[in-house]
Amino acid sequence: MINPRVFESLKAKAEQDLAVRAQLDALIEDLERNVAYAQGVLSRVHSTPRARYPAALLPAVDAAVADEVATVRALGDVASAHPYYKFNQRWTRHLQDAIFTVLLAAWLGGVAALDNESTKPAVGRLLTLEEVGAVFGVPVEIDHDAFHIALEEYLSALTALTDELGRLAMNAVTLGDGELAVRISRFVKDLHAGFQLLNLKNDFLRKKVDGVKYAVKKVEGVIYDLALRGLLPAADTAAETKDEESASKSAAAASDAGPADSKMSEP
């Protein structure tokens, strides 16, 4: 009934798949380790005053990101030899986490390779999808079959960023930096408004985006506590914040920026 060549062919293909899977899994394990380390380094942001980011935090963060980038490129070289969607489930979660670490590092002023244009690290910069691709040295959202960073992975990393910044807002207040909390609040609410533009289906991405509103609630609670006790930063400091934020926004390549909603965040 069954032609022996059919069996031999299917067996060979299955064994080849197993070998590729083992090779990818080794690299993914390296990536997982690098991501865990980078997340550990970034977790020190919760105990580091903002003034000490450049000296005490960002060099270690940039070094950790460099390790991630090397692993992702090696993974990309191996993965590009095979259909992308055949194996992408194996690395997509770890790649999301890696993208999150890069987004948070850049938001804090890190990822030195990007700052060729200006020597001064700016807090509050959001990397676009293309900029994330440039950091890792891999393409984004392509139509030919090769390793790339998918839009869903970037959006998922953005939701993780809002969670982490929500936590940072609280810890910034603990460290006496109310202005950073105000900035985080404005940023998280802007992202939430952006997410609300998406017509999401009931898939994993929607579950993640639905969690963003809790980050918004958290940062608004922080601002409320500050406002209630008269701990909000002074107006001139807020003015400086606006200027820096405008520069950061233009750097983020977002066009047609409307007036900032500063009134909403500062009742």
Added chain:
Amino acid sequence: MAPEGKRRWQADSNGAAGDAPDHKKMARRTGPPPTAAAPTVRNAYTAMFEGFRDHLDAHHDRRERIVKASRDITALSKKIIFALQRVRRIHPELPRDVDSEVTRRLGEIGRLLAGIAPEMQGINRGRYGRVLFGMEELLEALTFLHYLRHQVLLSPDEAAEQVAALCVEGRATKDTKDTKDTGDTGDGESQNDEDAPRIVPDDNDFLMGVFDLSGEMMRFATTSAALRGELASDGGDGADQSGQGRTIVGDMQELDSFFRMLPQRHDKSWKIKTQTLQTSVQKVERLGYDLRVRGSERPKGWMPDVPEAGEAGTP
């Protein structure tokens, strides 16, 4: 700036109804202070997210179209299998009514495949591969059809050729219908089959389809035994049971060995289908045993004596 802002907001409002309440709230809040500029919900990242929205919408729409086609392909494939189950013996030629129904259903499947083939090229083949669950059912139907004709398992390469041929024929039929609908018979589109987009099943589709084939073979074996009193095989009507010719029991056992010898996978569907396959094999084995044991109690075709009503007793 202001007019552009207004126009953009209106565009957003049309696209996403959820934005309207935000606008109302903002309008209410900004009412008391005298503000010349119109309120806006745009921020530094709105343009970026609008691009993301367009991208995700295109992706979801494409996926929805493939899901719909996949459901129809599944339903049509099941109808083909039901028609094939009405066949009573393994023979190169099918009964005429079954053959015509199968041909018609395959034509419809071809048109569905041709409809989604342009969106299933390159990287999209893998992206929506799981969504195209109808392919498994189609391969089950094609392998069952091939088995009933030749008592041989269709090879993956032959299956791929048949599915690709369905796409090409479906596109030709579809183009003909489209031409008739538009009434533009003068439009001479070159039917270059070499360039027609095709969908080919991958190995997973094939293996899952063959797993399902075992269930249909079990059903066919049971029906054949019940109606004809013998195990299905491609031997002549007068074939005896003395080891000549292969029966469906041996074929089922060979199928079971085939899957056991392949490198095993650890996903849930493989385990479930393997278990189901082994259950089917045992059912058919018991069928063979029963026919062998109970069938030997009487000669073939023997009927109990029925005395005629008008006759006297036999001597």
